[in-house]
Amino acid sequence: xxxxxxxxxxxxxxxxxxxxxxxxxxxxxxxxxxxxxxxxxxxxxxxxxxxxxxxxxxxxxxxxxxxxxxxxxxxxxxxxxxxxxxxxxxxxxxxxxxxxxxxxxxxxxxxxxxxxxxxxxxxxxxxxxxxxxxxxxxxxxxxxxxxxxxxxxxxxxxxxxxxxxxxxxxxxxxxxxxxxxxxxxxxxxxxxxxxxxxxxxxxxxxxxxxxxxxxxxxxxxxxxxxxxxxxxxxxxxxxxxxxxxxxxxxxxxxxxxxxxxxxxxxxxxxxx
Amino acid sequence: xxxxxxxxxxxxxxxxxxxxxxxxxxxxxxxxxxxxxxxxxxxxxxxxxxxxxxxxxxxxxxxxxxxxxxxxxxxxxxxxxxxxxxxxxxxxxxxxxxxxxxxxxxxxxxxxxxxxxxxxxxxxxxxxxxxxxxxxxxxxxxxxxxxxxxxxxxxxxxxxxxxxxxxxxxxxxxxxxxxxxxxxxxxxxxxxxxxxxxxxxxxxxxxxxxxxxxxxxxxxxxxxxxxxxxxxxxxxxxxxxxxxxxxxxxxxxxxxx
Ligand code: SF4
Ligand code: SF4
Ligand code: FES
Ligand code: FES
Numbered sequence: 221x222x223x224x225x226x227x228x229x230x231x232x233x234x235x236x237x238x239x240x241x242x243x244x245x246x247x248x249x250x251x252x253x254x255x256x257x258x259x260x261x262x263x264x265x266x267x268x269x270x271x272x273x274x275x276x277x278x279x280x281x282x283x284x285x286x287x288x289x290x291x292x293x294x295x296x297x298x299x300x301x302x303x304x305x306x307x308x309x310x311x312x313x314x315x316x317x318x319x320x321x322x323x324x325x326x327x328x329x330x331x332x333x334x335x336x337x338x339x340x341x342x343x344x345x346x347x348x349x350x351x352x353x354x355x356x357x358x359x360x361x362x363x364x365x366x367x368x369x370x371x372x373x374x375x376x377x378x379x380x381x382x383x384x385x386x387x388x389x390x391x392x393x394x395x396x397x398x399x400x401x402x403x404x405x406x407x408x409x410x411x412x413x414x415x416x417x418x419x420x421x422x423x424x425x426x427x428x429x430x431x432x433x434x435x436x437x438x439x440x441x442x443x444x445x446x447x448x449x450x451x452x453x454x455x456x457x458x459x460x461x462x463x464x465x466x467x468x469x470x471x472x473x474x475x476x477x478x479x480x481x482x483x484x485x486x487x488x489x490x491x492x
Numbered sequence: 493x494x495x496x497x498x499x500x501x502x503x504x505x506x507x508x509x510x511x512x513x514x515x516x517x518x519x520x521x522x523x524x525x526x527x528x529x530x531x532x533x534x535x536x537x538x539x540x541x542x543x544x545x546x547x548x549x550x551x552x553x554x555x556x557x558x559x560x561x562x563x564x565x566x567x568x569x570x571x572x573x574x575x576x577x578x579x580x581x582x583x584x585x586x587x588x589x590x591x592x593x594x595x596x597x598x599x600x601x602x603x604x605x606x607x608x609x610x611x612x613x614x615x616x617x618x619x620x621x622x623x624x625x626x627x628x629x630x631x632x633x634x635x636x637x638x639x640x641x642x643x644x645x646x647x648x649x650x651x652x653x654x655x656x657x658x659x660x661x662x663x664x665x666x667x668x669x670x671x672x673x674x675x676x677x678x679x680x681x682x683x684x685x686x687x688x689x690x691x692x693x694x695x696x697x698x699x700x701x702x703x704x705x706x707x708x709x710x711x712x713x714x715x716x717x718x719x720x721x722x723x724x725x726x727x728x729x730x731x732x733x734x735x736x737x738x739x740x741x742x743x744x745x746x747x748x749x
Contacts, residue, residue: 231652231653231654231655232651232652232653232654233585233586233651233652235654237507237588237589237654238585238586238587238588238589239503239505239510239582239583239585239589239595240505240509240510240511240589241503241512241582241585245560246557246559246560246580246582247559247560247561248559248560248577248580249559249561333702333722336701336702337701337702337703337704340701340703341703346648346701346703347648347652347703347705350561350562350646350705350708350709351557351560351561351562351585351646351651351705351709352560353648353651353652354648354652356652358653359648359649359652359653359656359699360699361649361698361699361700361701362698362699362700362701363696363698363699364698367701368698371725371728371729371732371733372733373729374726374729427718427722427723427726428726430723431723431726431727435723435726436726436727436730438627438673438674438675438676439624439627439676440624440626440627441624441626441627447626457718458718
């Protein structure tokens with residue numbers, strides 16, 4: 221973001237071969253609005269999730285476990301009855317157990333084709349908007365280190381699947397009451413159910429998913445099942461940006477809901 | 493029938509320099525920007541250079557930048573602007589200017605030549621090609637391209653970095669590679685031409701950071717980024733970043749093959 225003050229380069233639209241027009245762009249619409257809103261939204265999430273990930277507290281209120289702390293793979297997790305405790309790491313881990321698991325969704329979203337567009341435009345102004353000259357002197361895109369690493373996106377997708385499976389398990393556990401009896405619902409159950417639907421929709425609308433299930437094929441006619449899967453993934457994929465935001469908000473709200481319950485700020489309204 | 497005088501600011505000049513010049517031009521109901529440029533030419537500046545052909549959004553000749561946005565002049569209705577607004581029209585700002593609104597788009601022809609053509613399958617005569625609709629429909633979207641080069645003009649990789657023009661084919665021609673790689677009968681593989689790998693190694697696919705400006709400006713509404721560029725990136729990953737393939741290559745190299 222600090223690049224906006226650099227002197228204007230004499231390349232690009234100011235190259236000697238091109239029409240001599242001084243302004244970096246001539247757009248008259250509010251082109252800065254979309255990148256500004258995007259940057260503000262992403263920043264808000266980063267601040268909120270960093271705080272919640274490091275605080276290591278208030279992430280369990282029976283029967284709900286915050287999606288930021290699930291599965292909980294360290295020894296220092298609060299015991300959650302029937303919940304996603306899986307002490308794989310042991311007791312040497314003294315920091316917040318959220319950090320161990322959040323790297324997976326973070327890597328998934330961080331290399332997501334949509335989020336890449338969002339932060340390249342919003343934070344890096346590369347480009348800030350279409351036909352608005354970017355402030356950078358040089359540009360190599362994703363051709364070399366570090367951005368060439370974005371090519372691992374498909375592997376982060378593979379890791380996102382089990383994480384989504386755990387969150388599904390948590391959403392099912394939310395159909396208990398605070399005494400762990402099955403067949404109950406509260407407002408939190410609804411929050412968790414909506415969240416897990418959005419998480420799955422986002423995950424399955426991934427461009428890598430669309431490629432793996434069928435996009436990589438050359439002859440759809442020889443693979444009718446995969447052709448159909450590809451069609452479904454494509455339908456979801458058209459809404460990938462919307463799902464990226466909706467699931468980002470829903471996962472934060474689910475966490476915030478647990479925080480409010482755990483701190484006693486709020487009582488879960490029970491339906492039955 | 494409403495008629496009014498619109499304020500136009502049109503870039504006039506050539507390789508030696510130029511400037512935006514102000515004009516008042518009559519506008520009638522139902523007209524498009526190209527009509528106004530033509531009226532300007534007919535009534536005030538007879539030597540105004542402008543390229544056009546079909547006036548129907550199909551030849552891709554009348555590409556320009558209107559209020560800073562790359563568009564077809566013949567497909568931009570005057571009704572989208574208010575009567576008070578000054579409408580600025582400039583030539584495409586990613587290509588060398590020739591004169592006034594005309595630019596030299598030969599960069600694109602050069603890039604087109606660099607993409608290896610369709611490789612006919614062995615043993616099938618030209619009239620004997622048989623393909624199923626499901627196998628070709630993906631690339632049919634890309635065939636809607638009218639070669640207006642608005643996407644090439646908008647793409648920041650070359651628009652903002654002249655020095656990248658050598659290495660980067662641009663969205664239109666990366667899409668062409670995707671089209672051929674998805675073609676059910678293309679036999680490039682059999683001749684040792686790996687389109688997935690060369691898209692990245694020789695045509696600069698990695699420069700694209702999928703920020704979607706090509707898709708935003710395409711007058712044919714082709715989903716260039718979602719349907720051509722990202723799938724092509726995924727295909728390159730198949731070839732270049734699959735750990736199993738990578739391991740195989742390592743072992744292969746060690747044995748001296
Ligand atoms: S998506 Fe890629 S090719 Fe298209 S304009 Fe952006 S950087 Fe250029
Ligand atoms: S892909 Fe679209 S914007 Fe690009 S040249 Fe073809 S029609 Fe024009
Ligand atoms: S999650 Fe966005 S493209 Fe894979
Ligand atoms: S004149 Fe043919 S596309 Fe505009």
